[in-house]
Amino acid sequence: MTGWETRNGVHYLRTPGGIVRARAVGVATGGYTSQSLHPQLKNRLFPILSNSIVTRVLTPAEIEACNFRTHQVITDTRILRHYYRLMPDGRLQIGSRSAITGNDAPQDQYRQKLVEDMYRKFPALRGIQVDYSWWGWVDVSHDMMPRITQPDPAQSIYYAMGYGGNGVMYSAQAGKRLAALIAGKGASLPPLPIFGSALPFPNVREMVESQMFAPFRRFGQRFLYHWYHLKDEVI
Ligand SMILES: Cc1cc2nc3c(=O)[nH]c(=O)nc-3n(C[C@H](O)[C@H](O)[C@H](O)COP(=O)(O)OP(=O)(O)OC[C@H]3O[C@@H](n4cnc5c(N)ncnc54)[C@H](O)[C@@H]3O)c2cc1C
Incomplete structure (x- = not known):
């Protein structure tokens, strides 16, 4: 439309x-x-990018090494969360927040960052083949x-x-x-x-910013992502 x-x-x-x-x-x-x-x-709404990858089917030894006991969806407690699950056919699907802008989203670094995050969470999967990956916008109110x-x-x-x-x-x-x-x-x-x-x-301050300084909203988000990363990793 x-x-x-x-x-x-x-x-x-x-x-x-x-x-x-x-x-x-x-x-x-x-x-x-x-x-x-x-x-x-x-x-x-404030659109935010999310990305997702799916590995090849895990072997029984890999599933054991990762200590998967369920196919239920799981999320960690970071601010910039990872969400993942062992799929019914034995693949691992994992997703997280991605780039800030749509222009940056297709860059391989964001897929690669997610792959590295997966290795960190599941060292037994280092080097595993990734069969699918995608990204898109989610609508955050x-x-x-x-x-x-x-x-x-x-x-x-x-x-x-x-x-x-x-x-x-x-x-x-x-x-x-x-x-x-x-x-x-x-x-x-x-x-x-x-x-x-x-x-x-958004609240009054955000509203003023988003009405008058809409192009700068993504700068604010970039700053916040760095801050959240610090909180997740360092503080
Ligand atoms: C990488 C990724 C991983 C995700 N993982 C999960 C998950 O594990 N679990 C979960 O619950 N959710 C997940 N989500 C979120 C989930 O995909 C969305 O919440 C859901 O798709 C929203 O559904 P929707 O029908 O409201 O909108 P969408 O599926 O976003 O569809 C909106 C549609 O509107 C169309 N549209 C937009 N503007 C116009 C227009 N002017 N005219 C006509 N059509 C228009 C678009 O083309 C699109 O087809 C994920 C999202 C992403 C991107």
Whole structure:
């Protein structure tokens, strides 16, 4: 969708193939939400890059050496966390925070950093073949809480967003709830007070910074990542 106009309560959504008319719009564009998509969403999300790798199938000896006792998902307690699991077919999947900007994301250093982190956690896997790797944006809300809501009752706009990198399972439920809201069946849904409120703006200082100094937000994030790294590794 490349443009959005609303006239007399009808939404006109421009796409490369034509214009779609809609009485209501449900937005689920996650970390890919552009700042210009709609004023209701401007500055409501802070997209962050995440990357992930998957190794070849581990041998029974490697699984034993890594002390894997479960296929459950695991996360460490760092600020810049790693999240990982032994997959059903015996591969290790591990992910973490990645580059700061989309331009930097494809650089191999970020994949390599994750590989090194994996070796550090699981020395028995040093040199193991990595079969898959990918990266993408996750949509972090300013209070880290997701939302499934019609933020303004006067506008037929709904959204489900702000999953903060935990949306694979959650988004399926959120989608059902979003569909029920759009179909006018919201009254029959169990109440979720926080999830039903609008995505918050950043606090006043952040808001001023993000409105006036949007290009510098990533500098702030870069500084924070260095600080978090220090806290995780040194302090
Ligand atoms: C590397 C990585 C690892 C992850 N690991 C996990 C994990 O282990 N567990 C977990 O729960 N979550 C994980 N996540 C997060 C998870 O992928 C997201 O939370 C989830 O995909 C969000 O789903 P969504 O449908 O809301 O948005 P997305 O899957 O991000 O989809 C948004 C869609 O909107 C489209 N879009 C954007 N703008 C427009 C427009 N203007 N017009 C039309 N379409 C548009 C995009 O093309 C995209 O297809 C990971 C994410 C990444 C990047």
